[in-house]
Amino acid sequence: MSNALKRGLFACLLAGVATPALAEDGYDLWLRYHPLTTSGIADATTVAVLGDTPTLTVAGQEMQRGLAGLSAHPIQTSVAMRPGGVVLARADTPALRSLTLATQTLGEEGYLVRSVTLEGQRVTLVTANTDRGVLYGAFALLRWVQTGHSLSSANLTSMPHVALRVLDHWDNLDGTVERGYSGQSLWDWWTLPDYRDPRYTDYARANASIGINGSVLNNVNAKADSLTAPYIAKAAALADIFRPYGIKVYLSARFSAPIELGGLKTADPLDPKVAAWWRAKADEIYRAIPDFGGFLVKANSEGQPGPQDYHRTHADGANMLAAAVAPHKGIVMWRAFVYAQENAEDRAKQAYDDFHPLDGTFASNVIVQVKNGAIDFQPREPFHPLFGTMPKTPLMMEFQITKEYLGQATHLAYLGPMFEETLRADTLAHGTGSTVARVVDGTLDHHALTGMAGVANIGRDRDWSGSTFNQANWYAFGRFAWNPDDTSDAIARDWAAMTFDPTTATVTPVVRMMAGSREAVVDYMTPLGLGHVMATGHHYGPGPWISDLKRPEWNPYYYHRATKDAIGVERGPKGNAATAQYAPALARLLADPATTPERDLLWFHRVPWTYKLRSGGTLWQGMVGHYDRGVGYTAGLQSAWTALRPRIDAERFAKTDTFLAIQHREAQWWRDASLSYWMSVNGLALPPGAKSPAHDLDWYKAQHFPYAPGNP
Structure with missing residues (x-):
């Protein structure tokens, strides 16, 4: 048996994996801990954990597991210092008193990693003010080694910029996942609380490794049953598993639960009986889960009940729930996604109209959760106008990690650039530098x-997220939630090094593939500010021609208004004045097509097909160019991945290779179907050299997908 195979077998046995499962299936995510050709940890033989709390224990176990896998030799746990070893300890541990370490600024979750001398031995110390900080520091040190650095050179200090870093699971009690593209729900509600699937622990490990500290277990389109005693017990079982990893559980609360569960005649938030019911329910939950995080609420949106049913405000509803959890130090995350039954003017304006007048009226333990854009997780949206215009109210960013509108599971679309674009966007609320990131942090x-919340893309698929590259979006969300000033490129480099290998020959082409992938999706789906032109319901594939559904805002036509003469929605002063919802300095720029970023042109303005772009070409020529560029990028992805075949394990290579072929085919479909429709409206010919669509418009309209995933 070769030494390489021996090392592989040892790593698998250490991780508790049966030896036949040597093939890579993506289960290990970015925590693979496979032997490195130049590990930089040859001298590390021990991990010393000074303390025996549950969190310090799992930190020590992770460090032992990681170093053993990366070095392919046994790592022992010890309470004694050994040369070259790793020591995990809180800053208040007596053994550290002789050191002068700047830990006072680290807060409750920050960490410090240094090479120090303890008891006469040179060791790598991971320390923090709390056990959670030590755990985050342990993962940071493992990342440092995984990405090709030597253990002894680690000099790391970091603390989170954002307090609540939460995954929102849109998981239903029947095991389906709304907008889920990676199998059934991770939570097996049927066998909980008795059977505690080992995957729950691995889920917690993965989240802790990127600093996520909260998990909302159930869909925002909540069932009241989630708040009954049997389901509270199930949530408590998950909370017990997550607790050592620093993760709190939250529940989505159905606003009408006092009626459905409590037998009350009303859910009016100003009714004393309703408030009393919620206080009793909060007390019940906290008896089972002492560190329960609180509630997430979707109210008066898409048919969900809420305070407006009783002519009360969102603040009335949020504050009533906030009072119920306040004695337990809980919080309420109240969503600003208020896609109502009636929306007479513009769906994009409604959240601002509902919430801006309430600025400063929310309780101190309420945070308003705002989607990154004003409509609904499109491939590109301008940042939401509430960011920068509600200075008296904490606002929580909501990103969608699952790719509802970006090709779902099969398209490679690295969302790091989208997260970065949104967070870097300048609201100009207090002058230049008033970025969305500064609002969020x-x-x-x-x-x-x-x-910061992310709608999870996690399911029961072996690779967790439906594909290897979808894992990068989960990873990137955690990194940006920890530090909104991070960069998508740096995050991609770390992810690629940890997920594949840290060599330049692998990392550079993988990162290059990822870097432009989201922009490519924008190009072949929604160029120049178009949005929501997907087929309705399942949001799979193009449907810009749909215009006959009951409610106007259900129709893609509502979002582009294309006619023979022009295309786009006029949201400037000559239209519905949605641009005025932004801070005045920015509103002035967005009011004029000439000073509106071209990437958002058709979002904010209705312009002729002959409108001149900055390139000198017409809008129509520019649109066709974007569609072709997007399709071309997907062909480049296939070529780049093929070149990586010798460097990627067979199983993950084959699945990605197949998905890239699907993406290229579907990008062509998007391009051809969209151009067929636009030409039927504007009567224009394709620019010289542009290929004609493969089929006529009727063929594209006839495509039907009744069982598309993610739409239970």
């Missing part, structure tokens, strides 16, 4: 309650 308006 609380520094712009001096808020301590801060948060």
